[in-house]
Amino acid sequence: MELVDTFGRVHRDLRIAVTDRCNFRCQYCMTEEGMVWMPREGLLSFEEIERIARLAVERYGVDSIRLTGGEPTVRAHLSRLVKKLAALDVDLAMTTNGVSLPLVANDLRDAGLRRLNISLDSLHRDRFLELTRRDDLDRVLQGIDAAIDAGFDPVKINVVLMNGINDDEIVDFARFGREKGVIVRFIEFMPLDADEKWGPERVVPLKRIMEEINEVFPIEPVERTSAPATRYRYTDGEGEIGIIATVTEKFCDTCDRIRLTADGQFRNCLFAVTDYNLRDAMRGGASDDELAQIIEGAVHDKWAGHGIDTVHFIRPKRNMSQIGG
Ligand code: SAM
Numbered sequence: 001m002e003l004v005d006t007f008g009r010v011h012r013d014l015r016i017a018v019t020d021r022c023n024f025r026c027q028y029c030m031t032e033e034g035m036v037w038m039p040r041e042g043l044l045s046f047e048e049i050e051r052i053a054r055l056a057v058e059r060y061g062v063d064s065i066r067l068t069g070g071e072p073t074v075r076a077h078l079s080r081l082v083k084k085l086a087a088l089d090v091d092l093a094m095t096t097n098g099v100s101l102p103l104v105a106n107d108l109r110d111a112g113l114r115r116l117n118i119s120l121d122s123l124h125r126d127r128f129l130e131l132t133r134r135d136d137l138d139r140v141l142q143g144i145d146a147a148i149d150a151g152f153d154p155v156k157i158n159v160v161l162m163n164g165i166n167d168d169e170i171v172d173f174a175r176f177g178r179e180k181g182v183i184v185r186f187i188e189f190m191p192l193d194a195d196e197k198w199g200p201e202r203v204v205p206l207k208r209i210m211e212e213i214n215e216v217f218p219i220e221p222v223e224r225t226s227a228p229a230t231r232y233r234y235t236d237g238e239g240e241i242g243i244i245a246t247v248t249e250k251f252c253d254t255c256d257r258i259r260l261t262a263d264g265q266f267r268n269c270l271f272a273v274t275d276y277n278l279r280d281a282m283r284g285g286a287s288d289d290e291l292a293q294i295i296e297g298a299v300h301d302k303w304a305g306h307g308i309d310t311v312h313f314i315r316p317k318r319n320m321s322q323i324g325g
């Protein structure tokens with residue numbers, strides 16, 4: 001059976017936040033003090049996460065799982081969870097701020113993790129410090145090298161672009177990606193920031209990113225798949241870039257994502273305003289069929305699109321770190 005919503009979209013990509021905690025405090029994600037963390041006993045255990053993941057894979061043919069957070073590497077013994085999920089034979093990936101990778105990249109790779117996205121929004125030390133509120137640029141750069149050395153393939157770098165803040169680094173990031181042999185993915189700033197400073201004027205649109213890069217390193221489009229990134233390859237064969245244009249060129253029509261938060265809430269969209277409580281159902285003794293009913297109901301209720309560009313848009317109460325980006 002497939003997880004199909006009322007618009008005919010089939011869902012095969014599960015994002016799992018393993019914690020809401022983080023060792024960074026990125027301006028566009030958390031407040032300076034950090035968020036009010038979820039109580040530990042409220043977080044799903046590895047066994048509970050595995051149970052939902054197994055159900056999604058075995059019953060609905062989910063074939064792609066990404067671990068995220070908060071910062072997934074702050075969850076103790078993460079490689080144990082990776083090992084359990086790798087046994088499900090899915091495309092297993094993780095999004096991380098990269099700062100712990102010099103220590104854990106090899107363990108995670110050995111446990112069965114295959115793909116890594118590392119977030120990095122500035123190549124300048126001062127700006128990195130201002131954006132993340134941590135003076136850790138060198139460690140993140142070492143983390144990228146550690147990921148490459150450990151054999152992760154591909155390694156992707158996620159860059160959230162914000163007008164007036166780091167939009168002068170578009171070409172520098174393209175150059176960085178070409179030199180390192182990693183795929184840079186530019187992400188439009190989304191209204192999921194804890195400080196609520198988002199505004200449409202802060203978004204750097206896809207068109208501008210593409211044009212600036214094309215002027216220095218000519219690019220051509222790569223055929224689109226259900227993946228959110230609009231992809232371009234360098235015409236000289238030196239790799240590719242991706243642009244995730246959630247705001248200016250939304251891809252809701254082909255969205256195949258479902259989400260599980262660290263506290264066991266199932267969500268049908270990054271911008272959903274409703275949580276479906278799988279944790280309490282599990283802890284209350286629900287059978288797999290009962291969990292499946294909740295999941296199917298949630299997917300059935302998925303709306304056509306996020307509507308950021310409309311007056312009807314309602315900002316979710318959870319920010320990015322509490323949903324899992
Ligand atoms: N801590 C990990 C990290 O930073 O990669 C994983 C979780 S983080 C919430 C996942 C992704 O969401 C990161 O690439 C981050 O840059 C992105 N992100 C966070 N807040 C965002 C926002 N308001 N708009 C766009 N992307 C955002």
Ligand code: SF4
Pocket residue numbers: 022023024025026029030069070071097119320321
């Ligand atoms: Fe932490 Fe990632 Fe949010 Fe930055 S974007 S504060 S690293 S969860």
